[in-house]
Each structure stands twice: as structure tokens, then as C-alpha cells.
Amino acid sequence: MLATMVVLNLVLAAQAPVDLAAGTWGSAVAMPGQRAHGYLPVPGGEGDVPPLPVTVIRGAKPGPVVAVVAGVHGAEYVPILTLQRLAGRLTPEAMRGTVVLVHIANVPAFQKRTVYYGPSDWKNLNRVFPGAATGSPTERIAHVLTQEVFARADAVMDVHAGDGNEALFPYVTYFGHAPDPKVAERSRAMALAFGAPLVKPLWPDFSTPPTYSTATAVARGVPAIDVEWGGEARFPPADITRTEAGLLRVLQQLGVLAGAAPAPGKPRFVTGSESVMSPVHGLFTLDVKPGQRVKAGARLGEIRDAFGRTLAVPVAPFDGMVIYAVSTPPVSPGEPLVSLGQVADKAPTRPPEKLPRAPAVMLNHLYVVLPQDAFEALRSLEFLSRDFARVDAGLPDFKAPGATAQALYVRGQDTYVELLGPGNAFKEPVGKVGVGLSVEQAGGLSRLVMPMRMALGGAPGQERTTWTFEGKGKVPWYDVLYRKSSTPDADLSLWVSEYVPGFFQALYPDRAWDAHDVGRRAFLGPLFQPERLLRNVERVSLELSPERTATFIRELVALGYQQSAPPGDVFVLQGGGVQWHVREAARPRGLLEVGFSLTRVKNGPLVYEPGPGAKLEFSKDRPEARWVTGLP
Template identity: 75%
Template sequence: MLAVMVLLNLVLAAQVAPDGTAATWGSAVAAPGQRAHGYLPVPGGDEDVPPLPVTVIRGAKPGPVVALMAGIHGAEYVPILTLQRLAAKLQPETMRGTVVIVHIANVPSFQRRTVYYGPDDWKNLNRVFPGNASGTPTERIAHVLTHEVFDRVDAVVDVHCGDGNEALSPYVAFIANAPDPSVTERSRAMAMAFGAPTVKPLWPDFAGPTRYTSATATARGVPAIGVEWGGEARASPEELNRVEAGLLRVLKQLGVVAGGAAAPGKPRFVTWSESVMSPVHGLFTPGVRPGQRVEAGARLGEIKDAFGRTLAVPVAPFTGVVLYVVTTPPVNPGEPLVSLGQVTNTLPAQPAVAPPRAPPVVLNHFYVVLPAEAFASLRALDFLSDGFAQVDGGLPAFKVPDASAQVLYVRGQDTYLELLGPGNAFGEPVGKVGVGLSVEQEGTLSRLAGPLRTALGQKVHQTRTRRKFEGRGEVPWYDALYREPSAPDTSLDLWVSEYLPEFFQALYPDRPWSAHDVSRRALLGPRFKPERLLRNVERISLELSPRRAHTFIRELVALGYQQVSSPGDVFALQGEGLRWQVREAAQPRGLLEVGFSLNRVKTGPRVYDLGHGAKLEFSKDAPEARWVLANGRRRAVP
């Protein structure tokens, strides 16, 4: 049966006869000066795929063969309705060449009203080219379009709009690095003739599968453009008129239709574009509109769960223009929310480098204020300093703490813990936690101010802290960025810091180091002892009041952490080498647990009892440990 269908398809898809007597695509057969409707079959596979509706308009005189396609995504209606109108308006008796119109390229998606994906295999048709003759339904459609359309025409116009869930700023795209430079030039001319307000040159990687329609056509020597105009499953008369006029200009530029092809106005050009993806399942409310200019760090919208709790606040990674934005609530991890582009008035000759953006944020250290008995137990635990980690009393001398010390610095390779007793010199209350994050690119801290300010809706301050060094006076130590709380916070502080080069010069005057190395490892490296167990902090579990948990999660998301789950009242977020677990409670207990990576699997005792339910536990199979804090009486925290 498969062999019969393939043979039938080859017969139906015969090439235009050399003498120009017939133009045949599937069951649509048009003689010179005629218009014909029909269907292009999609053979092969175990699942039937509806044939693709096509119109063939054969000009009275010889000329180029041009394919116009719509419906690659079934909920994009502006292209489908425009080509329906254009198929009736083109006059074959005055045309040169042939126009092949694929009215709905993805019939299953159109019939089932799906966005992005085909309903049978959940694949995006514009990501599977050149397709597979014996593959899934979507892959088979791509194969037919590649071999029965792209391979038989002289030019391709793939017409899109925003999908059923997207609002879009109109643009036309072309491949700027086709293997044949002449194909690039012809594609560029088609794009300019269309007359969109924005032109987007693309530089795909031709080393692997071409994936997209335009890339596939140009790789096969056929100039092509992609049009984007309209969206949100709507089709206004103005949108239909503008797209139809643009297509007619392209047909005039190609010599198919008589007349001038001058485009209205001069376009702007996209030099760089990037989509901001959803990190979670949730309900998205956009905060921007198509065509709007946004600054780096600007709030793009908000994702909430079904209960109205904020899961993520996406922000602009760079300053640019909104190309499209999702306007319906459902979003899933890895799907686009907003596409941003940087624009210029000059057509770029080569791909742009990525614009500057906020640097990655890592955990530097955290502190926790322990009750007197718990702190005394840790201070008296010989194993803490003899086997677990390098323990000292702090900068600049890193002295061994004595029996009266109210602070213990427990140092790993990149992170450290600051354990405080109730008599600490900072006056911090028992149970309070401080989280010190940091950037490790010199001069980049200020880029985080915008994302924090827009995500939190609060003032954000940047301060500089100095430290005294014997013989050198006060030396710049670090810059810090922190929010201004509406009231003193007795449960949790968070800040982001950037070490300053002068600090390292004063701390290690005899050590050779790069003047630009402001990393955690530059601070801890000389003190790190690999013969001890502790490598780094990998996981922190907190229990906070609902209000503080909400703010803390927004802070983390604004700083680049991604929420990976939210079962019930427990939220998990993942960042650079660190996982957070944040639990909501009316009477929160603060820090619950800390997970560590180790230099090796521990031998000997695996559990150290620290009293009142607190313990230090080591895995018997992996280089991992966890510090479980006392799970005693809860305390009310505002």
C-alpha cells in the first residue's frame, strides 16, 4: 500500500512541463492562463494525514515559479485568510510564471486548533524540516513541503503571524548566510520589497538539520522569506490588506505580476533577538506590548500559580524592542514568553554579538544566629575543625577561635558558613538568616539593580564597605546591593556583593593574582584544605512566613534563579550550583537544613548529634552531607 501511495504521489506531483502546457501540484492541474484548486497528498506512515489544500495559478506567459505558504502553525489565521483572498484576485491571464499557494500547510493543527504543535505527535512543524517520509505526521508534512514545494519552485514566501497565544510586531525575515551568496541577495531583495516596518536577517547554522522553512529552502538554493504579521487568533481587515499588499509587491519584484514594487518607507533592522522562556508551569500576565522599547532589567510580566502566588517575574535580559509577547495565561517550562530584539537603521553585514546582560549570581556565604546551647555544641565539636572544614574567627588574620568566640567561619572551596552565637557583635537575633550572594565579573554588580528594582517594586541601594588592614588603613572591601525593607526584617536578609581588587591586594600582598579576579575562590582558595571534607554548600532549606517567602522568591528569580517546582507550600529554585527550598508557615522556623558536597565519601561515624534535634549526617555512598537544624518550637515571625 505504501509503495502504491508513493507512486501515486509522484504521478500527481509531476513537474511543470517544459513546453509550459501544465502546472501540476497534487490534484491541482493548471494550464497556461488558468487557475486550479486541489490537494497535495501526505503519504506514508501508520496515521492518515489530511491532504494539503493548494491553488495553482498558471500565468499565460513563462516566468518564475513562486510558492506562497500559510498555516505552518494551524492557529495563525491572518496568513490563511490572506492567501484565500489572494488566490481569487490574481489574474493568470496577465501573469508571468506560476504561483503555487499552500493554503494550510498543517491541516491537523488547523482542524484541532492547536498552537505551536501538531496534535498527533506534539511536534512543531517549523522545527522538523526537511522532514522524514516515514516519520510522524508532522515530519511527513515537512518532507512533502520540502520535496514537492521547495524543490520545485524558484522562490518561497512562508507567511506567519503570532500564534493563537501571541501578539506580534510585524516583521519579515530572510536568511543572511545562505550557502550560495546569490540566494542571500535574492532573499534580501524579496524581504525589502515586502515592505514590513522591520526586517530581521537570520544566520542559522547549516551544519545540522535546517529545521525551519526558510533555512531549508535557501539551503536547497531557493530564495525565501518569512513574514510575521498579526496574531492572537484574529484577522482584522487592515492586517489582511497589509499582508496582501506586501505579497503583491514581492510578486512584482519577482516579475510574476506587472507593476512597480516600491516598498512604503524605510525599515529598521533587527541585529539581535532572543526569547525569554518560562521557567515554570503557571499563568502568565504580560506587562509589555509588541513594539514597546524596554530597558535591561524591566519587568516583562508575572507568572502565578493557580492560587495567585507569584512563581516568577521575568525581566528583560537586555535593552531592546518587544517583537512578540504571549497574551494568554497558560505557560510551560521552556516555552517563550517574550521575544526581544535590538534594532538599528542599517542592515547588518554579519551577526551581532550578544548584548551585555546581568551577570550570573552565585552563593558567597550565609550566616545563621544559633541559640546559645546549639552554638556552644558546634564550637566544642572537635570534628568540625579537625575533619569537616577549615574553621576560623574571620578576616583579616583567620585566627583560630577560642572558647569565648561568638562567630565561627566554616570555609569550603567556593562558599562558607558564618555561624553566630546569641552574643554576636552584630546584634542579630537568634534564628535570623543572612544570605550573601555575589557576582564574579568585575564591575558588573550595577547591572542587577534594575532587575531587582522592577521585580520587587522597592528601592534598591548600592553601598561600599571598607575594612581596616594593619599598616594600610581602610581598604575598599566590597560593593553590595540590597533592597530597602519597609520594616526591619528579623527573619532573613539578602544582598549581592562584588569583591574589590584592592581588598585582595591587601589580604594577600605576597600572592600573585589577577587584578580582575574578584571571585569567591580568590578569597577562599589559599585557605581551602582539600584534606578536610567540606567542598561547598549545595542546598539550603528555609521556612519563612508567607509574606517573606513571597518576597524572597521574587528576589531570587530577579537574580536569575529558576523555579523548578512548587508542590503545596514548598517552592524549589535552582541557580548556579545551588538549590533552594522555601517553605511557607505561619510560625516559621527559619533555616531548616543545609546540604553540602564533600571532597570524598566520609568513613567512620556518619551522624553527629548536636542536641535539640540538630545533627550533622553523612551519606555512606556519596560525597554528600547535610546539617539538620533543631526542629523545636516554632516562633512567630511577621
Template identity: 45%
Template sequence: MLTRVMFVALALTAAMPAVSSAQAPFTIGNVTAQPGTIASGQLVVAARGGDAGTTIPFTIVNGAKPGPVLALTAGVHGAEYPPILALQRVRGTIDPETLAGTVVMVHIANMPSYLKRTIYYSPIDGQNLNRVFPGKPDGTLSERIAYALTTNVIERADALVDLHCGDANESLRPYVYWETSGASPDLAERGRQLALAFGIDHIVIDRDQPTDPNACVYLSNTAITRGKPAMSVESGGLGSTDAESIARIERGIAGVMRYLKMQATGPDPVAHPIWLGRALVVDSPATGIFYPAVERGHTVAEGTLIGHITDFFGKTIAEMRAPFAGEVLYVVGTPAISKGEPIAFIGERAAQGDAVTKR
């Protein structure tokens, strides 16, 4: 019996390496937050190879009590505003005196994209920041931003919530990703609980992510391939700053903090999740002017017209149809379209287990 008790105690210790008996100061870059305090600053991505570098504003809320380190990231895509505005509000509402653990907020991960108001791509190097993780210390500016986030934030965190919405051209209904690729059963289950805790009922099961930590591609997958539960959130879109999309993110963060036992109260997890077992981005076959035929949240049958594209004089040159029956998770809501870019994301309701997702 004694042997068994010791084994259990050792197992618990091994499972929670980040939780020490006393809360310590937490430092990122040249910013240190003492237990029970909030500190903010900038990560500096130095100039290199002809670009001017950039800065990444962040906040450390270091609780007075020990607990996990939760990373919250916004602005990986710079024109996705509700996550950025939600973190402004969350920063002002977490009480470090009662917090157990540490919250690290990245307020705007992709400052060049934010300042130049670009969708998808960096105005400096043309790359999508959420496709270049884990980044490189000597790469393009996007790769150096990714590297700074990987080494300063993800490697320090015990869990990650990466906050997105429809980009400025995307009309989107709220959903989250449960990302399981390469995760052990235990890690996959912790990711599932994280997704449920956020409180958005539409959950895309994503089993199609890379499993190599050195080629993890996505920010959330950077955490997962390093053994940490993570999720991506989508709430809002079309460059808007609507209050409901912001409040939904605030509630979700509170739910996650309750699940992680960082605070005693928070919203309940989703009681009746809608698992989307198959989801597919429909890419544009042509360049021109896009006319959507569906709206976010619409239910479509296989073959339903999603929209059409005209040339610049008004002649229809392409029609896009739903690849299978499902729900429109997002559809492009502005005219500009280039061949190969997404025009819509269709999700199919399914039981857990048979997911094939491309995004």
C-alpha cells in the first residue's frame, strides 16, 4: 500500500512540473512580474536583412498563488480585431491577487500586419504568420516573429488559446478547433476539455496537423507538438469590432481559466457540443470578383452554389459548389478574390472519430 501511495504521488508530480509550491517571479524579455502583480512590455524582434524588425506587446499577469501558465495570443492576423480588443478587456479584469498561476497575453503578435491592415499576409515578407511556425532566428520577419513567440511564450506555457476570427474579408460564424494530430490520448483529451471549456458549441475536429515540432506550421500546433494542450478560436470577422464577438472571447477565456483551476468561477463548458468531423476549405478556381450565394451559418446540401466569380467586366467565369452537405463556417464577404485563395469553409456534423480537415 505504501508503495502504491508513493507511486501516485510521484505520478502527480511528474504530470504537473510547472506547479511549484510557491509562486515565483515570471520574466519574459526584460519584463518581470512579481507574484500578485501585472507587468507589460514589448518583445523586440531585431532588424535583419533589410527589414526594420518589429515589436510584440505582451502582458504578464502573475498570480499570487501557484498554478499553470496560460498563454493567450491575439493578432497573429493583424486585421482580426475582436481577439485584440478582448485581451484589452481581459487584462483589466483578471485579479492577480486571487489568480492561481500566470496568464501571458500577446496583444498583437503580428504588428506589421496590424499597422498596415493586411489580411492573411505580412506586408513585409508576404508570408502568413500562422504558416511559418516554429519560426527561425535568422529568417524572414514573419519567421523571426514566430521564433520569438515559440521561445518566449509557447515554451514557457502549460496551455495555449490562440485567438482568431474571420479575417477582414471573411464572414464567419463562431467555432473552435479541437486539434489532436500527434497528441497522445492524454494530451488529446486535455485539448478536448480545453475546447469544451471555451464555451463555443461548434467544434471542428482537426486531425490533419503536422506532428513534427520543427515543422509545426501553426501557432497552436507549436504548443501541441511540444506536449501542451492548445486550441484555436474563431469569433468575429469582416474587420468588425462587434460587442458580442468580443464578449464571447472574454467568456471563453474565463471558462478556460476555471477549467485550469486558475480562478474559482467562470462559465460552464459547452453542454451540447456540435462536433464537425469533416471540414474543408473551398479554394477559388479563378481570379476576379466574388459574389457569395450563401451566408455564414447557412446549411448547404452537397452541390449547393456557394458563389460565383466574374471577370472584371461582369462575365461569370466560375461557380463554386459545396463539396458535401454541411454548415458554412465562413464565406468570403468582399469582392476581391485570387485563384487558390479560400472562398468558404464548410463543416459537416459528425460523431467524434472520423475527421479529415484541411484548412
């Protein structure tokens, strides 16, 4: 008996010790050739985050550690069900290395059925990596995945689908560059092995810590890919089968499984992409579908408010293919509606050039026609021209207005206000408001024709305006787009313009000028007087008819302005350095208030009210002022 025990001990001593830590993830502990289920705890709170369900499948032979993650977004069900199937499909005896399956990474979002965000902190898990050990629930999940999963893996696959509100064309992503080029190349090989019909290289900036899951892994020297298959909270068996087959092909490519199953068909590559974002709160109706090819300017859908009024008609910014799209009605400002990609047969070898974007549309000026008593009160207010701003009578000489003038041009640095009396030369009626917007990039106006067409339901008017200079004749001044109507707008006109640079040469012959400069400061720069108070218009409050409210909002949204407050009686839009407050009324009063930014905080009197409709109020501690029109 003693001899037998001695021999047994010698045999055991000769065997290599089993590394229990290598097969341990939370409570899941797998010996070589075993499968184990368990949970990975998320510490740092008082049980506010449930542990993450994991399966560890440890091969009989040593090899790479591959982490496969699902459920980063709680309503992406195809990945979750795929890993459920994969956990039983993999045979430890036939494997090399270890496969760690994180079945549901975002358990709180899964349990509460939220899309994009965690239910308690309203953070997107795939935007908060590498996370924080003592952060919010979502940040702590990211920290656990980073430290306990990615840091211990030799390769990572993060499996997604379109979220519960998204329809999606299947694709896989990899990183076209990385701090370690070998990691980028291995990621590319994984992506091609998966066998998705579309492959999308990503080119993140690794100079700062990335916030996406797989980018975080790559930054730490671990090759990684994202898989996108399925969507809309559905889980057809075919999608699960195809996703599982792709994961198995990658495991073969990594050497975990024997064999080398060929990818099904030749993929196409996304060479550049951009998401069209929602500018407003509302209900979205999608007009396109994933995989569809669209032309630049094509209508992608329509956003209406709760009452059925059209707020926005998003259009394609370039020719491309629909990669994914929101397919359920609720949308909010700044969230994606449709992702478009430019597609080619060959993989790109460098980051894409910046795709063409619609130009920024800025407030240039606004005008209002005042009643005679209000206009005269402002015209006679000495403070207005002495301290508040440069005030002139307009082109071509910018002379001081005379005692009988019916137009006052109040100039700031980038914007100005045109105050008109009832006897104005344009024959505009009292109460009429005009909003002049402009682009700052040469050629930008032409890129606004299609968005305006979609917003207005027809082609916008297009004209070139000239100015006649003495001794020079007619000189092109600006090109303009505007809403064509069978009847003139009774309460508000809006147009967007682009200066013709040659106009500035004629206007300021003694100044150097840039043949490509169409900016507002090319016009206002020589007139701006920083020793006075006014810098710019920064807020405009309007009351319009219901019909004009609807078209005005559509026009601003088409020109790039975004809703910046929840829906209510006042519609708030932000863009181009200006905030718009718009309300509707059966008997609209037009311009209610204008807010100004100032060059400094004003000293002395804070209120000037020389007459009705002529009230100027100044902040006592901020460089701000407002003009309350008091129009009846």
C-alpha cells in the first residue's frame, strides 16, 4: 500500500499544475476540457447592478483566450440568443484555448427593455469605456468588461444588432489602424473571416482613450471586431444561425477550432459613412430600407409633431447605401435617423476624406417694420447710436440717418438689425418681419437647394441681387434662396444668401479682399465698432400664424437648426449662434423680443424706454441685453 501511494504521488508531482485562475471568470470556473456557467460581479454599488452571466468553455489543449460579448445594448436580442446557442454548440474536447461568453453585458438595460441607454443613469454602455470602478452603474459595467474580460483576452468579438428601434443591413467592423499595426491586421483578418456581406473599417483617434468597447480592447493591444446582425427587437432563426456561423468561422481563423470554413461570398467595404441626425423631437416615418441605394438629396423620411404637422424632411447628404435606420416613430434631437455609407469592392487603406456636408447657415440680419411712434422713439434715442451700436442709413455710404429717415441699420460684429418705419422704401407693412440667413462658405448655397425643396414641398426661388455703384454700374451683391408663394408672406419672410466676393471689392476698394471670402465679417468687419456695446444678435422671439409657424420651423430645420427644448407651446431652435423662440397665435404679433450679446457688461442705467415698442433692458452682471418690441 505504501509503495502504491509513493508511485501515485510521484505521478501527480510530474504533472503540470492546473491554472485555476486561467479558467475562472467570476463564479464560473472551468478546468481544461470543461464548460462552466456563472456570474461576473459588478462591484462598487449596493447591489444596484446585477452580475453578468458568463459561460467559460475551456479547451482540452492550450490556446488563445477569445471573449465574445452580447447584450451591450439591452434590446439587441439576436446576439444574446446566438451566444445562448453557441454555449452548447462548442465542445471543450475539440477546442484549443478558452472561449468566454458574456451573455448579457448590460443586464439592467435588458431587464428594463431600454434602447441605447442604461435605465438608471441614462448612459450608453458603448460610449463610456473604459469605465470607472466607482462610477455610475453603466460606467462600472464598462470597467468590469475592460479589466476582467478584455484585459485577459487575446481577441474580442462584440456582437450587436440594430437596437430595438433600428433596422440594419448586416455588417462587421474592424480597425483600419491601431497603436500596434499588427493588432489592426489581425482585427481585419477576423472581420473577413466572419463573412458578413458588408465590412466597415473604422479609423478612431487613439490619441485619447476611446469610449467604444472594441476600440478600448484594440488600444490595449487586443484585436477586436464588432458584429452587427439583426434588429428591431426581433430574432428570426435565420439571423441567429448566420451570426453563429460567422462566430464559428472566426474561432476557426483564430485556431480555437479546427478547420477553415470559407466565408460565404465576397464582401463589399464601406469607404466612408455618416449618420443623418434628428433635428427635432417628433414621430419619424422611414421612407428607405437597409441595403437600399439612394442619391444625394433623396428623401429619407419625415418627422411630424404629435399633431401630425411636418417638422422636418431629412435628405441624403451624398450618394450611398442605407446601413441602418430608425424604424420606430419616437425621435429626439441629436439621435441618428439613418446611417449612410459609400461602398466599394476594395477595402480602403487609409481614413476616408471628409464627406460633403451642408454648410453652416448663420443669421445675417433681421428686419422689422415698426409703428411710427415706436420707430421715432428709437430714431431719437441718442444712446442707441452713441453708445449701443453703430447706426447708419445703409448702402452705399453708411451715412448717419437723417431726421426723416425710415430705416435704421444697427450693426454688430456678425449680425445687424434693420429697423424700418411705416414709410419704408420697401413698402413693407407694419409688423412685418424679415429673417436674412447666409452661408460662410463659397459655393455653400447650392448645397441647400435640395433640403429647401424637401422642406417646402417644391423648388425654392433662386435669384441674384445686384447693387448699382456710381461709376461702376450694377455689381453682383448676393445669391439668394427663398420660399416661393402665390401670395406674399404677411407676417414673416425668410431667405438664405451667399455674398458674391466681388461686391466687397466694389464696396471697399481700399481694402484687401479674398476672392473666396463670402463671410458676414467681409461685409460688417469694417463697420464694427467694438468700443460700443452691441456684439451680435443671439436670441429672437417670434409669434406667427399657425401656418407660418409650421413652414418657418421646416425652413430652419432644413437649414441645419436643431430643436433645443422639449415640445411645448414655444418651439425652441438653436443654430448658427442664434436661438429662436417661436409660438403660434391666431392674431400673431410678429417680433416679440431680440436678445443681444454685448462687448462688455453695461454700466449705468439698465433700462431705456423712450416710447412704446422701444424698451431696451441690460443685464447688471452679464454682457447681455434684450429689446422688447411691445408690438400690438
